[in-house]
Amino acid sequence: MSETIRVKVLFFGAVADEVGRRVDELEVRTGAPSKSIFDRLLSDYPSLSTHKLLFSVNQNYATGKETLKTGDELAIFTAVSGG
């Protein structure tokens, strides 16, 4: 069994501008919770913490406790402003 898995991370709006891309693939240890990805992004891009951020896992708002598996689609974005 592999020690790490790969997940897809999507960025939108102001977050995409700050990280300079719209999509990435990140490696994470098997069994890690979704929060580990979000924490890593916040530590790689400290400026993100000035925003009101929301996260999702597989197109549902995340609790941070989801156990990640290969192929999961995560996203990070600011509080929504449609309408």
Next chain:
Amino acid sequence: MRMDFFEITTERISIESIARRIVPPECGATVTLDGYVRQFTKGKETIYLVYEAYEEMALKEMKKLIDQARDQFEIVNIGIVHRLGRLEIGETSVVISVAAPHRRAAFAACEWLIMELKRTVPIWKKEVYTDGEQWIEGQSDSPSLPTAQR
């Protein structure tokens, strides 16, 4: 028969056609919100807006809103359409139509739907000014939505 629909488009939205798509024989009133691009926000002039969405999730969230509205209000059908891309001043960005036997429930459901859409559906607007641009950040510090700072 349910005639609900929820869509995301980059095309100009036709309000009348949306309102008429959801009318069944047992209804007597349709309330339609026409949300469009405002020129002045707190005195600052917007030249145009750009809307972006996480489309797959936005459609899922719209579907959830429709199901929740049906549980809470005496309504029959709901149609929601949101436009993406560049929108000029006065162009329609969102339409929510609610058909009901009686108007009161339709008004209440329409107001609830737009409030929830602005809080939960992953769509963002960027305001473009003569001297710059800015992504608008929503208000949602809502306890039902997890946040990074928790």
